[in-house]
Amino acid sequence: MPPDNSPLSLTAISLSLIAAFYLYSLPLQGELAFWRPPFVLLVAAYWLLVQPHYVGITFVWFCGLLLDLLYGNIIGQNALAMSVTAYVLTTQGYRVRHLSLPFQCPAAMLIVMLYQTIWMSTRLLSEDIVLGWPIFYPALSGALTWPLIAGGLYHLRRIFR
């Protein structure tokens, strides 16, 4: 399959990221809020793997920066966590890309765990958050929703080709 260089794939990327930002901001009742998968990270990671000439670490860094600015976090926290995660992902990209879907889910879980660890560590510097297992709930829910995200983005990519 030749790489698709049409500007349409840029549309697909931006549409999916807007959807990810929207999903990220949906309110969830009480405890459920801890289970929200980091949609922006997962969507960005998908594009990082399948469209590496459009989406690089800098792009992911800007996504993280936007996330910080939009939700009033301390600027740079998400940017750092997401760009380091993206870097690790690109170094392992040749492995991850060839995994079948059932094996992609644990990979997504590891990615989200790494992201959460970095993000929470930077947050601990300036905020008093209650540490506990809830920090890693998004990793589990991210792994469970990964087939949906990957499938949805695959179809989106086929529409905008």
Next chain:
Amino acid sequence: MLMLAVVSLTLIAIDSLTPWLRPAHVWLEPLAQPFQWASTLPMRWREWNEESLESRAAIIANNDKLETEVLVYKAQLQRMAELSAENQQLKSLLNGAELIKNNVIVAELTGISPDPFRHFITINRGASDDIKEGLAVIDGEGLMGQVVKAFENHSRVLLITDSSHALPVYNLRNNVRSIIEGTGDFQRLRLRHVSPTQDIQVGDTFLSSGLGQRFPSGYPVGTVSAINKDPGQAFIDVSISPAAKVDRSLRLLVVFTTVETLDNYSQPISSPMKKSPGLSNASGQ
């Protein structure tokens, strides 16, 4: 990569230690508004459903109920006028020179923070409605939080259930003062440093005491839901359920506290105290 990491670490340091990046937050806030608004869509949809898919009979019944409620409140308000007049009179007898008056402005919830570790909401009133940082926000049932950032047309409110929030309160039953802090759980607050011998029971109501100079006094904060006495601990563990519907209210009130001087009373008391501190006792009696 290293470059980006260094840049983000620098940004984190600058933003957490200095106020230099505040303008960036203010400029980019309007960008977040559509997302914030969209985030309340499910709540709005549920409310719209309840409002517009009800049967005529249910609406009439509801209307009747509301009319009765208004009547009851009006009757109570009549007493209230008399009581506040009496209160004013008593205060003037006690040489109190000012009366605290709370005005409110109605605000609507426009956004909820997606971060489960911080309890922030956004309301649709901002600096253009004279909203300032530190104003208290209540709903129909009790105290909800305080404004922590006022933008032009909206502001961000920190809820009392946030784990970094604490406020001074007193027990309605016996006036014992205490401090309530948030736990990060919408359904639970916690009393801080309660000694095992303190008179406190399940069901006690706590009101804001106004001692922190931040919240107006007398608004319900919560009721004691459980007391856990562990003999090995120096303090007992008191759980409070918040009076306000912290995670459900869509319409809120922002409270402006204004201090009014009692105009029907001239105050000679404060002046002698200032002039001769030694005589303050004598003038008091």
